[in-house]
Amino acid sequence: MVDAPALSVEGLTVKFADRGGDLTAVSSLDFELARGETLALVGESGCGKSLTALALLGLVNPPGRLEGRAIRLDGRDILGLRGEAMRRLRGNRIAMIFQEPMTALNPVLSIGAQIVEAIREHERISRPAARERAVALLDRVRIPDPRRRFDDYPHRLSGGMRQRVMIAIALACSPSVLVADEPTTALDVTIQAQILELIDELKRETGAAVLLITHDLGVVAEHADRVLVMYGGCKVEERATADLLxxxxxxxxxxxxxxxxxxxxxxxxxxxxxxxxxxxxxxxxxxxxxxxxxxxxxxxxxxxxxxxxxxxxxxxxxxxxxxxxxxxxxxxxxxxxxxx
Incomplete structure (x- = not known):
């Protein structure tokens, strides 16, 4: 029996209510993502890439709404989930690395406290045990001296270190699907390469499926197994990376x-x-x-x-x-x- 894909999207449509009628931002999008695979989502700004990512995590708020046939996560249809049911999955079975960690991280909480919060939100675990796991996660994403850095606030870290913290939070509960939305924005090329190599390494270790949103076709060539090209909210081409390029x-x-x-x-x-x-x-x-x-x-x-x-x-x-x-x-x- 062939394993079900980690993520299967069927007919995903995102609409926004407007005075003149509904506006369709993403239209009838279909794709599958296997465990241990990286699918790159590419296209110009405004084509619907980031909105697709937000839709997968149930983060499209009114006046936006989702339609479609199904969004199956590990075989379970999550398209209609709302409120607490969706929160139990978000950050647990499906997690996201956001574009700009300085705005995604809470500036008044230490980085360690934010990782602990992500762990304890989804698992019954004592605070000391969660702290030890958070230190291990910081070490796993190559934060130097993780035990000391645990109590640092985001503003004390470089952009590359903050992005590593975001990856640690996303990996805290071993998700099946990791959505990386422009994960190297505003980082210099050396740090970009390190972050992308880290995501690849962690994907191999955990077997997570990765949806990589990027504008950089060089990144696509190096890190993606398949490419889905979007234009105007629609899929226009999807193929193996080598064939498409x-x-x-x-x-x-x-x-x-x-x-x-x-x-x-x-x-x-x-x-x-x-x-x-x-x-x-x-x-x-x-x-x-x-x-x-x-x-x-x-x-x-x-x-x-x-x-x-x-x-x-x-x-x-x-x-x-x-x-x-x-x-x-x-x-x-x-x-x-x-x-x-």
């Missing part, structure tokens, strides 16, 4: 990869980068049909009439485009092919 099929994916600066190409960094024309549409002005059509060099009338279906490609991949073959040689291709 080698031969992207959706025009939007090709545009993202072509826009990467590449050292030693086109006279170093001095040449103008390839860009995707136009801007991400607002929720109030979402186009009919394919949401990328107004910016797509390959769009035809059929693209503007109805949303394209997800077409299966390769082993477990899919792409939502009526013109896959034409996309292979689009105007983005010269800058995008062969990226890694």
């Amino acid at each position: 080698r031969t992207p099929l959706h025009p939007y994916t090709r545009g993202l990869i072509a826009a990467r600066p590449r050292l030693g190409v086109d006279n170093g960094f001095r040449a103008r980068l390839t860009e995707i024309p136009g801007m991400v549409p607002s929720l109030r002005e979402m186009p009919r049909g394919c949401r990328f059509a107004p910016r797509c060099p390959l769009a035809i009338d059929a693209c503007r009439i109805a949303a394209p279906p997800l077409i299966p490609v390769g082993a477990g991949g899919s792409v939502a485009c009526l013109r896959i073959e034409e996309s292979r040689v689009s105007e983005f291709a010269s800058g995008g092919a062969g990226a890694s």
Whole structure:
């Protein structure tokens, strides 16, 4: 018998009530995440990545609401859970590393007290035992001298150390799913690499599934098993990382990869980068049909009439485009092919 995925999302839709009617921020999103796997969620700002993460943890507040068929965590549908039932899972079976630890951590509590709180919220354990586990967690995420650092406040730590504390809190109850929302924002490149390697190492040790939200395709190439590309709240392409970066099929994916600066190409960094024309549409002005059509060099009338279906490609991949073959040689291709 094949084990159920750690996370299975079916038809996730996030809507916000508005005076002119509902605004759909995430539309009919489907994906699965296996234990020990990293799925990267990529796309421009405003495409729905972070909102998807918040929806998984039940953190979308009114006027927002969730719809869909199911969000299955370890086989249990949690889509309709509210209040205390959701709080018992959040930080326990599914946990999140937020973008900015200085705003996510409580400035008036020591880092050790915050880890202890996360442990005792979900487990019946004495305070001294929770303290010892918190010290062990700080050591596990490579905080120097963890027993002394236990009583430090967030403002006394560097950005990289604060992010390690966030990871320790997220791992405190050994979650099945770890959501990492831009976990290296505002960190220098050396610390970024250390944090991402730490997440990979802990994933291997615990078997947790990781949903990695990022803008950095270099990070995707190094750390993700699969990639899900979002645009305008919709999935436009999902494939194995190596396949997607080698031969992207959706025009939007090709545009993202072509826009990467590449050292030693086109006279170093001095040449103008390839860009995707136009801007991400607002929720109030979402186009009919394919949401990328107004910016797509390959769009035809059929693209503007109805949303394209997800077409299966390769082993477990899919792409939502009526013109896959034409996309292979689009105007983005010269800058995008062969990226890694």
